[in-house]
Amino acid sequence: MLNIADTLHTWCGEARPFALATVVQVSGSAPLPVGTALAVDLDGNVVGSVSGGCVEGAVYELCRQVLKGDEPPTRARFGYSDNDAFAVGLTCGGELDILVQRIDPTGQPHLTTACDAVTSGRPVAMAQIIDGPDELLGRTLSVTSDGSTEDGAVGDDWEGSVAAQAGALLRAGRTGLVEVGGDANTCPERLSVLVHTHASRPRMLIFGAVDFAGALSEIGRFLGYQVTVCDARPVFATPDRFPHADEVVANWPHRYLAATDVDARTAVCVLTHDAKFDVPLLRLALSMPVGYVGAMGSRRTHTHRLELLRETGVPEEHLARLHSPIGLDLGAHTPEETAISIAAEIVAHTHRGSGTPLSWSTGPIHRRRAAA
Structure with a gap:
């Protein structure tokens, strides 16, 4: 989501609700990486991209539906359709999992803080629960370069563990997926958390x-x-x-x-x-x-x-x-x-590329970095 932090910072400053669509999983030759986001406000204004154009229309409509009422966060999968060339899908042959959620900036001031850090050039990480109990789906936690945290009312069970891993990803300048919980010592519920990072420039x-x-x-x-x-x-x-x-x-x-x-x-x-x-x-x-x-x-x-x-x-x-x-x-x-x-x-x-022409090779064009 931090790829559109400039606009989100403005919308948060105006207390403007919006729907946020985030790429949370990719496979095959999907054009954009995990963590890329698209947002739509109540007036229908849109910023960002999740597929480079292939499924933007369908994601836009899904955002509008989620934004109309107090809809819970929802995940949707988009892939290539062999039966209908005009069906909503990725012509590149990849698949995308998209998490769409409604954001009310007044209830998530830490998001404003994170976007402010990005626009000011300061390092920050934003952890987002993308899989787990329904009541936690979409919840977020921001981590700054000094290790301090601000959360979106996620509770303490998983905060310490996620903050530590988010801090490590922030130092490495990487966005990645981490798994936490599943045991009595941390959080009894197993959670998949996507950590968005905005590091200092390499x-x-x-x-x-x-x-x-x-x-x-x-x-x-x-x-x-x-x-x-x-x-x-x-x-x-x-x-x-x-x-x-x-x-x-x-x-x-x-x-x-x-x-x-x-x-x-x-x-x-x-x-x-x-x-x-x-x-x-x-x-x-x-x-x-x-x-x-x-x-x-x-x-x-x-x-x-x-x-x-x-x-x-x-x-x-x-x-x-x-x-x-x-x-x-x-x-x-x-x-x-x-x-x-x-x-x-x-x-x-x-990115561990071969440096050879793509026309000389087969298989997926886009390489995926391993999760931390």
Whole structure:
């Protein structure tokens, strides 16, 4: 639901009731991931999407029905219809489970708090019960980055357990499904809880104030990264040269990396292809829990760089993490084309994609991340 937080924040601020339709389960080649939402207000205004267009009309009507009265939350499944090509269904062949519920902002102030955090750029997680006893279906709990919680009158039986798991997903920057309860020590009822997360932006650290860095910083920002460009040469590391970067730093790369914050979503892109910068930087980067490490250079440069890294004692399991030469083979020549190549490899690595044309493969197009 946090994909439409801007509009929901406005509606909550106006105490405007609305129906919320949330994707709670997908299978096959469904076009949008779990957690994506669509909302409809009393005037028929709609925001968001749950299928990219395939079943929006049917979900819109279901929202209107739920919104008319005090209807309980309801789940509906939409899939491909072989018997009627014009029936409501997903032509991509996938299936969606949608949870539709009425939201009265005056009764759920924590939703306003969560949407306010999203619009202000602060991390927040929203836990939503999507399967369990009827009286709990649709209930929510918000968790902030400091671990504090606000709930929608869900009770204490499951709050601690869900808050802990929601906090873990928030730190990882992931939306996911968790199961809680089913035993006397937590909650006697077994609940399926969908945790929506809005984490801080992942970081892209670009080392080397070169033309390729300018193009990569632009596409990195477009992809939602918080982009830093770092170079040891102050004359090149200037904000004017990299207007799309959030931060431009004049410092030795390995010293900057040692002092800054990184996590499992961080992408480290080394574009200097100069051994005096690359070796100490890569030695450090490959030992850190970052998501991606790539280095620019020819195959000869790569071979020589590996020799130097081995001489400094970098173990083979660390070297195996290095993406070098950086990027996918797109036949790129210009800085802009090269930036697309690098960004494509980062996306493929993040989502475990093969990097090959979809026309060369079979099976579902969209990969699903495993639940936490």
